[in-house]
Amino acid sequence: MTYFYGLLNLSLWQYIVVTLVLMHVTVISITLYLHRTAAHSALELHPIAAHFFRFWLWFATATVTKEWVAIHRKHHATSDTEADPHSPQIYGLKKVMTQGYELYKKESKNKETLSRYGHGTPDDWLERHIYTPHSSLGIGILFVVNLVLFGLPGIVIWAVQMMTQPVLAAGIINGMGHYIGYRNFETPDASTNVMPWGIIAGGEELHNNHHAFGASAKLSVRKFEFDIGWMYIRALQFCKLAKPRRVIPKLEQSDFSKDIDVSTIKALVTHRFQLLKQYGETVIQPILKRQMLLDKKQRKLWRQAQDWLNRNDERSIDPSSRKSMQALVSSCSELDIVYQYKLRLQNIWTKTVSNNAELVQQLKQWCVDAEKAGIQTLRQFSLKLTMLGAANE
Numbered sequence: 001m002t003y004f005y006g007l008l009n010l011s012l013w014q015y016i017v018v019t020l021v022l023m024h025v026t027v028i029s030i031t032l033y034l035h036r037t038a039a040h041s042a043l044e045l046h047p048i049a050a051h052f053f054r055f056w057l058w059f060a061t062a063t064v065t066k067e068w069v070a071i072h073r074k075h076h077a078t079s080d081t082e083a084d085p086h087s088p089q090i091y092g093l094k095k096v097m098t099q100g101y102e103l104y105k106k107e108s109k110n111k112e113t114l115s116r117y118g119h120g121t122p123d124d125w126l127e128r129h130i131y132t133p134h135s136s137l138g139i140g141i142l143f144v145v146n147l148v149l150f151g152l153p154g155i156v157i158w159a160v161q162m163m164t165q166p167v168l169a170a171g172i173i174n175g176m177g178h179y180i181g182y183r184n185f186e187t188p189d190a191s192t193n194v195m196p197w198g199i200i201a202g203g204e205e206l207h208n209n210h211h212a213f214g215a216s217a218k219l220s221v222r223k224f225e226f227d228i229g230w231m232y233i234r235a236l237q238f239c240k241l242a243k244p245r246r247v248i249p250k251l252e253q254s255d256f257s258k259d260i261d262v263s264t265i266k267a268l269v270t271h272r273f274q275l276l277k278q279y280g281e282t283v284i285q286p287i288l289k290r291q292m293l294l295d296k297k298q299r300k301l302w303r304q305a306q307d308w309l310n311r312n313d314e315r316s317i318d319p320s321s322r323k324s325m326q327a328l329v330s331s332c333s334e335l336d337i338v339y340q341y342k343l344r345l346q347n348i349w350t351k352t353v354s355n356n357a358e359l360v361q362q363l364k365q366w367c368v369d370a371e372k373a374g375i376q377t378l379r380q381f382s383l384k385l386t387m388l389g390a391a392n393e
Contacts, residue, residue, distance in 0.1 A: 006151030015150065019157050024202075026060050026164045029053040031202035031229045032242075038121055039069045042217040043233060046241040054122065058131045059138040061165045065127070067108040070118035074107070075174075076214055077117070079189035085113075086174045089190050093179045100170030168201045177207035184221055185212035185273035186280065186310060196225045203229035209248070212273040217244035251275070251388075258386055260367065265359045267388045269349045278384070279342055280310040283377045287335045301328055309339055338378055341370060 010018065033053030036043040045053070057063040071085050080089040085107040088096040096103065107113055122131075130137070139162065146154030172194065181192030191211035198205040198219060206219040206227060220227035236242035251274040268275065288309070292302045301324065308325045330336050348362050363385070370382035 004151050006147070006149050006154055008149050010150065010153075015153050015157065018150070019160050022060070022157065022161055023164045025056060026161065027168060027200075027202040028229065028232055029056045029060075030063075030165065030169055031204055032232060032236075033057065034063070034065065034068050035072065035204070036217050036229070036233075038065055039072045040215050041120075042215050042244065042246055044243040044245055045236070049236060049241040054131070058135065059142055060161055062135045062139045063165065064108070064132050064135050066114060066118040066121040066132070069121050070114045070116070071104060071107050073117035074113050076211070079187075079191065079211065080178060086170065087190075088175050088179045093175055096175035097171045100174050101166035104170050169204070173201055173204045173207060177204070181208070183208045184277070185209070186276045187211045187273060193225075196222070198225070198227045198229065203227035213248040215246045216248040218247045221248055251278075260360055260364050260386060262356045262360060264385065264388060265348075265356060265363060268363065268385065271388070272346075272349050275385075275388075276342075276346070279345070279381060283338050283375075283381050284309050284335070284342070286377055287332065287338060291332055291335065298328070301325075305329060309335075309342075334375055337373055338375060341366070341373070341378060 032043065033045065033050060034057065037045050037050065054065060057065070075084055075086065078084045080087045082090060084090060086096050086100055086103045091103070121127075139158075142161070143155075143158050146158045148154075150157055176194050177192060178190045179192065181194045182196075183192055185208060187208065189211055191208040193208045194201075194205040196206070203219045204210070206221075206225060209219050209221050209225075210216070217233060218227060218230045220230060233242050233244060237244070249270055251271045285306075288302060288306050292299050295302065305325050305328050309329065329339055344366055348359060348366065367382040367385060370378045373379070
């Protein structure tokens, strides 16, 4: 019966363990090599580690590095807009979950996407002569290897291996990661952390953290979050096979204020998502809580306004509801003021065409006006910005 069970002749539980291990190797290859190294340059891998992951992805998934990287970079550049290759906000969650791989293959044929976003990917002899032109050869060899080693159960193992990327990466992360979960940072897209323990998808479950700081090699932020990909990075680092280039910067504020200068602007841009979260919690939230207590009849509407004010996501509600939100906010002068100041603050860090002197002047004026607004929480937040500059000198 060797021909039926293969050369290894494993038990049922051994087959299950082998399958899970092989799937996990694929997941780690995707997150460490394709995502954190090739797409975002957040991680530097030793050539031995980099080529192992590249070979495994060709062998087990038929993935072409340039295609994957280009599509992912385009996703970041156009997140949750009509140009996004796989946004559930545009295509619907069901389609991305069930047809995510098809959306990926369709975009991989877009030469403009590959040309614009695929720069800096491997272009050596192996890539030009084997990995790219013969991308399906690897999974064909894998099928034969599985059959020889595991017998007929190897066909099932192979099928499960083929499902790893479409289900976990294309489906769950691209789908649920922009639809369901919690948010640490109010990014301009709809990204979410699917769950705080990034184990199944190699840490990619912490998708909102990643969209806030795409160039970070570490995806976990809060104490209860766990990024298993970072655990492997640290292990590879210990073996001199990996070197993180960047991690999510910590928001630091000094105990004293100083005059706003270029260092303040740099800190503002670097920590914009943390500051936006702080603004919502310390400036907007107290006013909203008072309004909910004073206007209990419209408490449900105030709760909706709370989400809208914090996220400022125009796609989160329909146009008619948006008008209701705007009218509700306008009915409370304090809330209307702090909301307008939030928009002004966001406008400062989005003005990439402005020079540093102009940005410094705009932030100074924002702080002066915030001091005069007569709202205590807004004045305190303004003071925090000057402390931010002092802490990052």
